Amino acid sequence: MSNLVIELRGVRKAFVSPGGEIVPVLDVDGFALEAAEQCALEGQSGSGKSTLLNVISGIMRPDAGSVFVGGRDIARFDEASRDRVRADTLGLVFQQFNLLPGFTALENVLVAMSFGSGRPDRRRAAELLDAVGLAHRLDHRPAELSVGQQQRVAVARALANRPRAVLADEPTASIDKAHQEQVIDLLRETCREQGAALLVVTHSSEVASIFPRRLRLEDFNRAARNAPRPA
Amino acid sequence: MTLLGIAWRNIRQRLLTSGLTALSLALGVALVVATLVTGRLVNRAFESGSGLGYNMIVGAKGSPLQLVLNSVYLISKPIENVSWAFYQEFLPADRRPDGVAGKYAASTQTAVPICMGDYFRGHRVVGTNAAFFGRLTRGDGRPFEFASGGNFEDEDFFGGVLGAAVAANLGLKVGDSFAPTHGADDGAVHDPFKVVGILARTDTPIDRGVFVNMEGFYLQDGHAKPLAEGETPASAPPRQSGHAPLPFNQREVTAILLETASLPGLPAELTAMGLRTAINEGRDGQAALPVAEIRQLLDLFVRPLELLLLLVTALVVLVSAIGILVSMVGSSLERSRDVAIMRALGARRSHVLATVLIEAVLLAVGGGLAGWLLGHLLVGAIGPWITTNAGVTASVFSAAPLAEALLVPFLVVLAIVAALLPAIAAYRTDVAKWLQGPG
Numbered sequence: 001m002s003n004l005v006i007e008l009r010g011v012r013k014a015f016v017s018p019g020g021e022i023v024p025v026l027d028v029d030g031f032a033l034e035a036a037e038q039c040a041l042e043g044q045s046g047s048g049k050s051t052l053l054n055v056i057s058g059i060m061r062p063d064a065g066s067v068f069v070g071g072r073d074i075a076r077f078d079e080a081s082r083d084r085v086r087a088d089t090l091g092l093v094f095q096q097f098n099l100l101p102g103f104t105a106l107e108n109v110l111v112a113m114s115f116g117s118g119r120p121d122r123r124r125a126a127e128l129l130d131a132v133g134l135a136h137r138l139d140h141r142p143a144e145l146s147v148g149q150q151q152r153v154a155v156a157r158a159l160a161n162r163p164r165a166v167l168a169d170e171p172t173a174s175i176d177k178a179h180q181e182q183v184i185d186l187l188r189e190t191c192r193e194q195g196a197a198l199l200v201v202t203h204s205s206e207v208a209s210i211f212p213r214r215l216r217l218e219d220f221n222r223a224a225r226n227a228p229r230p231a
Numbered sequence: 232m233t234l235l236g237i238a239w240r241n242i243r244q245r246l247l248t249s250g251l252t253a254l255s256l257a258l259g260v261a262l263v264v265a266t267l268v269t270g271r272l273v274n275r276a277f278e279s280g281s282g283l284g285y286n287m288i289v290g291a292k293g294s295p296l297q298l299v300l301n302s303v304y305l306i307s308k309p310i311e312n313v314s315w316a317f318y319q320e321f322l323p324a325d326r327r328p329d330g331v332a333g334k335y336a337a338s339t340q341t342a343v344p345i346c347m348g349d350y351f352r353g354h355r356v357v358g359t360n361a362a363f364f365g366r367l368t369r370g371d372g373r374p375f376e377f378a379s380g381g382n383f384e385d386e387d388f389f390g391g392v393l394g395a396a397v398a399a400n401l402g403l404k405v406g407d408s409f410a411p412t413h414g415a416d417d418g419a420v421h422d423p424f425k426v427v428g429i430l431a432r433t434d435t436p437i438d439r440g441v442f443v444n445m446e447g448f449y450l451q452d453g454h455a456k457p458l459a460e461g462e463t464p465a466s467a468p469p470r471q472s473g474h475a476p477l478p479f480n481q482r483e484v485t486a487i488l489l490e491t492a493s494l495p496g497l498p499a500e501l502t503a504m505g506l507r508t509a510i511n512e513g514r515d516g517q518a519a520l521p522v523a524e525i526r527q528l529l530d531l532f533v534r535p536l537e538l539l540l541l542l543v544t545a546l547v548v549l550v551s552a553i554g555i556l557v558s559m560v561g562s563s564l565e566r567s568r569d570v571a572i573m574r575a576l577g578a579r580r581s582h583v584l585a586t587v588l589i590e591a592v593l594l595a596v597g598g599g600l601a602g603w604l605l606g607h608l609l610v611g612a613i614g615p616w617i618t619t620n621a622g623v624t625a626s627v628f629s630a631a632p633l634a635e636a637l638l639v640p641f642l643v644v645l646a647i648v649a650a651l652l653p654a655i656a657a658y659r660t661d662v663a664k665w666l667q668g669p670g
Binding site: 120 | 232233234237240241243244245568569571572573574575576577578579580581582662663666
């Protein structure tokens with residue numbers, strides 16, 4: 001049985017520019033992430049980092065190729081089925097944390113549980129928040145938390161449904177340099193504890209250097225090699 | 232966390248907007264409830280007044296509706312008076328001084344005269360005899376009951392009975408005196424009458440009436456009909472009261488409340504129709520059937536007016552429902568980001584669609600129930616005014632059950648329709664666009 005949590009084969013994705021021109025964003029022959037593996041994916045702006053994560057998480061469907069998540073090719077699934085796979089198999093951490101502002105820290109974790117196949121479990125939600133050092137902030141709303149604390153809630157939320165992999169899109173971009181390492185350590189440690197693989201997309205080589213496996217998106221995404229470099 | 236819980240958090244998150252939307256809905260619903268309830272009360276007031284133990288009213292020629300409104304509901308103005316001699320045509324031989332039965336006596340079971348034109352602190356004064364409370368009924372077939380004291384005696388010229396609302400409003404009790412005024416509240420003050428009884432509440436216009444012995448009424452200034460030239464006062468039989476009654480040929484009555492009898496071999500309805508025709512063909516007065524007049528009034532004016540009011544208030548509710556739409560569309564930018572987050576966490580499009588609809592339903596139910604309560608409080612607050620002017624008890628508990636029961640489901644449907652647009656917008660939210668920049 002394959003030990004791969006995520007595997008991409010011959011994935012292509014292009015967008016149509018406002019001028020009507022077709023702009024290729026992804027052209028990946030192969031990429032794979034093993035169970036419990038921790039990997040950093042470096043890439044410049046416009047290299048297709050976010051699109052890659054959207055395709056892996058099923059938010060977007062590729063124009064061609066296969067996207068295996070937990071052994072199932074979600075590129076063949078309809079949207080509702082991709083949503084279900086995302087809820088049950090993957091955890092997402094965003095650059096802007098993307099917490100729901102009207103919900104407390106505990107509720108933000110519980111909301112993620114609501115869309116998975118399991119039942120919302122307050123005890124597990126509280127335990128996850130405890131694991132990221134927020135046991136005393138369960139009933140605080142995002143506006144009442146510091147930036148670092150908000151990112152901790154986002155990490156706890158990503159792990160709510162016992163995912164097989166956590167995808168993090170520039171998780172340190174909104175955090176000052178002094179705290180970047182703390183956040184990455186937290187992500188790595190928590191994923192290790194929960195047995196989840198971790199794929200961090202970043203443009204920072206400092207962050208990428210912490211990871212045992214480090215890839216440059218331009219090395220395996222042909223579309224990124226041809227993309228114009230930002231000034 | 233359930234979708235209901237998520238919808239509730241969304242409402243809480245936009246507390247001010249949600250609160251104002253629910254408030255505008257509540258005000259609309261309160262208006263509808265108040266209109267429904269008062270409309271039903273007014274209908275009930277008219278319907279209950281159409282069966283007070285008599286089936287025909289005889290009065291001066293003119294508008295039959297005016298005759299009914301004035302005699303039964305104690306509103307509008309009296310048309311004119313009819314002569315005492317005409318009244319006597321309805322009396323049997325033993326109640327007439329000449330010992331001969333009146334022309335219409337055979338068709339008459341009970342004839343109760345009423346005299347109007349005086350007021351006591353905003354309330355109509357009705358001069359009548361003891362038969363009013365002795366022979367007539369309170370509208371539902373039950374005899375009149377007294378909360379305290381009892382009916383006046385025909386010999387007690389200055390005895391009076393007060394309707395329940397009058398006694399409550401003016402704080403009068405048995406044994407107190409009251410002096411009616413002539414023609415209007417600021418008219419000449421008459422001799423005082425003494426309260427001998429206070430009626431139990433009937434929820435009819437009777438509650439608003441002040442009833443006095445017509446013998447005392449006749450003795451007041453301006454109540455005696457001037458004699459024609461050369462005419463002499465026809466002496467009335469001496470009475471035990473010590474007062475000299477007004478001579479018969481100086482008396483008039485405003486109306487005669489009739490309970491018709493059955494002529495031998497004729498059903499009651501036909502006797503009544505025959506009597507009505509006979510009176511209307513004569514020159515002395517007219518006969519009106521209260522039930523028919525009231526039905527006509529309800530069909531021609533009250534119900535269309537009620538319908539119009541209901542339409543206006545329904546429009547208010549519709550505008551409030553559009554308020555839900557406006558509020559939700561207004562917050563759709565903020566919502567788009569939240570929806571994108573939830574979708575990224577694995578929520579299906581159907582989940583976010585349902586969440587927005589549930590949010591609208593919660594606002595509709597919350598606003599609707601608050602409005603329903605407010606509407607009843609409103610009726611409770613204007614209840615005393617309705618009681619005084621319509622003669623029916625109106626309180627917080629007055630209800631129009633069927634229409635009210637339909638109101639909240641109607642609102643829920645309306646809210647769902649109003650929320651469809653923002654719900655579809657949420658359904659179609661582009662997750663990638665709202666979560667990340669180009670990458």
